[in-house]
Every structure is written in C-alpha cells, then in structure tokens.
Amino acid sequence: MIVGILKEIKTEENRVSMTPAGVEILVKNGHRVLVEPGAGAGSEFDDARYEQAGAVMVAGPAEVYRQAEMVLHVKEPQPAEYGMIRPGQVLFTYFHFAASEELTRAMMVSRAVCIAYETLTDQSGGLPLLxxxxxxxxxxxxxxxxxxxxxxxxxxxxxxxxxxxxxxxxxxxxxxxxxxxxxxxxxxxxxxxxxxxxxxxxxxxxxxxxxxxxxxxxxxxxxxxxxxxxxxxxxxxxxxxxxxxxxxxxxxxxxxxxxxxxxxxxxxxxxxxxxxxxxxxxxxxxxxxxxxxxxxxxxxxxxxVPLTSTLALTNATLPYVLALADKGWQRAAQDDPGIGRGVNMVDGRIACQGVAEAFDLPFTLLAALETSGHGP
Known part of the structure; x- marks a missing residue:
C-alpha cells in the first residue's frame, strides 16, 4: 500500500504521525511511504532521516493526497485539505467528529474512509490510541x-x-x-x-x-x-x-x-x-x-511536548497502521472488531453512533458499509 505522512498544519501542532523508525518498519513490510518535506521538523526528525528509513519525499500535501491510498495525520484534516481528499481514500487520525459539524459534513462530501484513533478499541475495550x-x-x-x-x-x-x-x-x-x-x-x-x-x-x-x-x-x-x-x-x-x-x-x-x-x-x-x-x-x-x-x-x-508525544503516538499506532496497510481496511476491520470500531465514516455514511447522534444524522452499521466502501 502507498502510505502518506503529512506535515501538520493545525495551529501550533508540532507532532508528526509517524517517526522514521516507524517508516522503516512499513517499508520493510513492502509498503511505499510518501512524506511531505518538513513533516517531522517539529519533533526534530529531519527529512534526511525519513529518506534513510526508505521514505520518498514528495512535493507537498496535494501530491501526498494524490498518490497515497492511506493518509496518516495527527489532528483532523483542515479546511485547506478538504478538496484534496479522494473518495475511498483511507484517513487515519484523531477526528473527534462530534466536536465539529463542519468537519463531519466535509468528510461526508469527500466520501473517504475515516478511521478515528479515538474510537478504535483493543481486546479489553480500552482505547489504545487515545x-x-x-x-x-x-x-x-x-x-x-x-x-x-x-x-x-x-x-x-x-x-x-x-x-x-x-x-x-x-x-x-x-x-x-x-x-x-x-x-x-x-x-x-x-x-x-x-x-x-x-x-x-x-x-x-x-x-x-x-x-x-x-x-x-x-x-x-x-x-x-x-x-x-x-x-x-x-x-x-x-x-x-x-x-x-x-x-x-x-x-x-x-x-x-x-x-x-x-x-x-x-x-x-x-x-x-x-x-x-x-x-x-x-x-x-x-x-x-x-x-x-x-x-x-x-x-x-x-x-x-512533541518529542514525547510523537514517539508515544507511533508506539501505539504502528501495529494498526501495519494491519490496515497489509490487509486493507475492510479485512483489517473484519479480523479485528476494535479496528472496526475506529471506522467512523465510509463513502459519506456515518458508522459511529455518537457522531450521528451529535448532529442528528443517519447512522449505518459498519457491516453494511464494508462491501460498499472504496479503496483497498
């Protein structure tokens, strides 16, 4: 799978969604990783370290969104990014949809597969990425x-x-x-x-x-x-x-x-x-x-505290990023119901009940969406 890592553009956000060490593991597992220049600067990971880990540096966010099948973020996509997101593209990040109707409706229009760190669960029902x-x-x-x-x-x-x-x-x-x-x-x-x-x-x-x-x-x-x-x-x-x-x-x-x-x-x-x-x-x-x-x-x-935060985030997310990249989101969600609980939106339809209730929007069970979603 082609995995994209973006530079965060939310105000004063210095974290990055994947360390060079995480990139190296993805590459060794056969995946192609695209990194936006400067993505790791706030966490003191320069571009050279990503390149040494096997990443390909691309021109900017538009190119990451154009090529990547799965895009990693730390914070939710910002308005400047909405028009770059493709139908069926997997976005894996902290969304917190219930706090923003604008974001929710924008992602519905994008028809992306939105997998939220904050609702994905582990075998005990905990929230390992939160x-x-x-x-x-x-x-x-x-x-x-x-x-x-x-x-x-x-x-x-x-x-x-x-x-x-x-x-x-x-x-x-x-x-x-x-x-x-x-x-x-x-x-x-x-x-x-x-x-x-x-x-x-x-x-x-x-x-x-x-x-x-x-x-x-x-x-x-x-x-x-x-x-x-x-x-x-x-x-x-x-x-x-x-x-x-x-x-x-x-x-x-x-x-x-x-x-x-x-x-x-x-x-x-x-x-x-x-x-x-x-x-x-x-x-x-x-x-x-x-x-x-x-x-x-x-x-x-x-x-x-991005040095601490980026390392801690990659430690937690990397196994799930690998599962999604290795299997595609549908198979990964079927094999691990906890990943399924992270799927908040597919093809413009909401699969998280809390998000649907927050804005009085229709709710669709994930099982009904797994065969309709685009992407790998």
Missing amino acids: TPMSEIAGRMAAQEAARYLERSQGGRGILMGGVPGVAPARVLILGGGVVGTEAARIACGLGATVHLLDTSLPRLRHLAEVLPGNCTLLMSSPAAIRELAGQVDAVIGAVLLPGAKAPKLITRELLATMKQRAVVVDVAIDQGGCCETSRPTTHSRPVFEVDGILHYCVANMPGA
Missing part, C-alpha cells in the same frame, strides 16, 4: 493548573503544594479515566488536596488502590459538583464519552459560584468541552477569562 495522548494531556493538565494559579499568569496566587503552615491548593478533577488519573497523580505529587469524581464505583475502588492519600475519591453527581466547585482553586475537566460530545458538567450558572481567578483546565475540549463556557484555544494564547475564571482549553495539549 491512551498515550491522554496520559500526556492528563499530566500536563495538572502542570498547567499549577502554572495558571500563579498571580503573574492571572490566577489566585496559590502554590499548588502549599508550604508548611499554609494549606495547598484544592483541585477538582471530573472523570477518573486516563486523563483524570494522570492529572490526579501529578497534582497529588505536587502536594495539592485533590477531589476526583467518577460515576463508576469499580473504577473508584481501583483508583483508591493506586492513588495517594491526598486524593479523595467521590461518586460524581450534579450535587457533588455543585458543592465542590465553589470550594476549589482549580477544576480539571477529564470526562470522555468515546465518539460523542462531552457532557456540560460546569454550567455558566455554576461558574459564577467559583472563587475569583480560579482555573478551569478543560481537557475535554476536543469533544466540545465539559464546561459550558469553554472554547478551543492555542498554545500561544492558551487562556481566556469568563466571569473572573481563567479557562485553559488548548485542543492539542500534547503538541507542546
């Missing part, structure tokens, strides 16, 4: 909360861990998945008083065994969120409904009860955010203020 980036985003969330609690950054002027004789910051974490767990691990390590809420008792029992004693684990409910929101210095939104929009757990009304210059770090922003007042921000302008509350809503948090 996990490494969630680990990074969770750890960063606690760091960013600590940073923006500083008065020089607009925050309350509180040291996350306090000092002897002075209480530490109080942090509310919404969601006990990978993001929430990693955020709690770092916030607790910094010495904060952490309250983590989740709706799963088994998950809370597990976290009670692995998180330190300065993390209080509570069953999530609107009442619990209301009670704690006004008491804490920072809120980290870490809720996830795979393929669907994030629930709005922090309403505008609830925001008004929070301490002035408190911080909201909304890691769920890729799925629309779990705070009603959230909107996507960038690394160069990461925060904004609503009702005296700082909002950090960077939609590509791991892009700030």
Whole structure:
C-alpha cells in the first residue's frame, strides 16, 4: 500500500504521525511511504532521516493526497485539505467528529474512509490510541493548573503544594479515566488536596488502590459538583464519552459560584468541552477569562511536548497502521472488531453512533458499509 505522512498544519501542532523508525518498519513490510518535506521538523526528525528509513519525499500535501491510498495525520484534516481528499481514500487520525459539524459534513462530501484513533478499541475495550495522548494531556493538565494559579499568569496566587503552615491548593478533577488519573497523580505529587469524581464505583475502588492519600475519591453527581466547585482553586475537566460530545458538567450558572481567578483546565475540549463556557484555544494564547475564571482549553495539549508525544503516538499506532496497510481496511476491520470500531465514516455514511447522534444524522452499521466502501 502507498502510505502518506503529512506535515501538520493545525495551529501550533508540532507532532508528526509517524517517526522514521516507524517508516522503516512499513517499508520493510513492502509498503511505499510518501512524506511531505518538513513533516517531522517539529519533533526534530529531519527529512534526511525519513529518506534513510526508505521514505520518498514528495512535493507537498496535494501530491501526498494524490498518490497515497492511506493518509496518516495527527489532528483532523483542515479546511485547506478538504478538496484534496479522494473518495475511498483511507484517513487515519484523531477526528473527534462530534466536536465539529463542519468537519463531519466535509468528510461526508469527500466520501473517504475515516478511521478515528479515538474510537478504535483493543481486546479489553480500552482505547489504545487515545491512551498515550491522554496520559500526556492528563499530566500536563495538572502542570498547567499549577502554572495558571500563579498571580503573574492571572490566577489566585496559590502554590499548588502549599508550604508548611499554609494549606495547598484544592483541585477538582471530573472523570477518573486516563486523563483524570494522570492529572490526579501529578497534582497529588505536587502536594495539592485533590477531589476526583467518577460515576463508576469499580473504577473508584481501583483508583483508591493506586492513588495517594491526598486524593479523595467521590461518586460524581450534579450535587457533588455543585458543592465542590465553589470550594476549589482549580477544576480539571477529564470526562470522555468515546465518539460523542462531552457532557456540560460546569454550567455558566455554576461558574459564577467559583472563587475569583480560579482555573478551569478543560481537557475535554476536543469533544466540545465539559464546561459550558469553554472554547478551543492555542498554545500561544492558551487562556481566556469568563466571569473572573481563567479557562485553559488548548485542543492539542500534547503538541507542546512533541518529542514525547510523537514517539508515544507511533508506539501505539504502528501495529494498526501495519494491519490496515497489509490487509486493507475492510479485512483489517473484519479480523479485528476494535479496528472496526475506529471506522467512523465510509463513502459519506456515518458508522459511529455518537457522531450521528451529535448532529442528528443517519447512522449505518459498519457491516453494511464494508462491501460498499472504496479503496483497498
């Protein structure tokens, strides 16, 4: 198969979808890999390393889309790319369709095969391609909360861990998945008083065994969120409904009860955010203020640490890229139902129920699409 690797053009995105080491493995498995010049520059992988790995450098994104049967991305295709995408072409990336009706409808028009990293599952039902980036985003969330609690950054002027004789910051974490767990691990390590809420008792029992004693684990409910929101210095939104929009757990009304210059770090922003007042921000302008509350809503948090992120992403995606390249998407999805759950769209029809429900669009079972899709 001809596999294309693009330079990311989303604002301040420095990751790349495949390292030279990953390219070498693809080439040794008989695949042709096209790389856009400069694709790896943000992660300190120069063109020469890709060429040494066996890649072919091509003129630009239009040429990658023209030749490649499967195109790899980190973030979703941007508007400038929509017209380059061909019917039946496989796109493998983080799509987060439920957060953008424009993107959803554009990919429907393209009639591409859209396979989303964030909904692909492993044998245990986990999200293996979301996990490494969630680990990074969770750890960063606690760091960013600590940073923006500083008065020089607009925050309350509180040291996350306090000092002897002075209480530490109080942090509310919404969601006990990978993001929430990693955020709690770092916030607790910094010495904060952490309250983590989740709706799963088994998950809370597990976290009670692995998180330190300065993390209080509570069953999530609107009442619990209301009670704690006004008491804490920072809120980290870490809720996830795979393929669907994030629930709005922090309403505008609830925001008004929070301490002035408190911080909201909304890691769920890729799925629309779990705070009603959230909107996507960038690394160069990461925060904004609503009702005296700082909002950090960077939609590509791991892009700030691309050396770590690109290596972690390739470690996770390479086995699935190989399966898709070796077998074609239909056979790969039939052999591995987890890959099938990553297929969000085929030939303009939606195969992910959460995406269909987000925009009141028709939903089609994947089995009905596997014989109708174009491409290898």
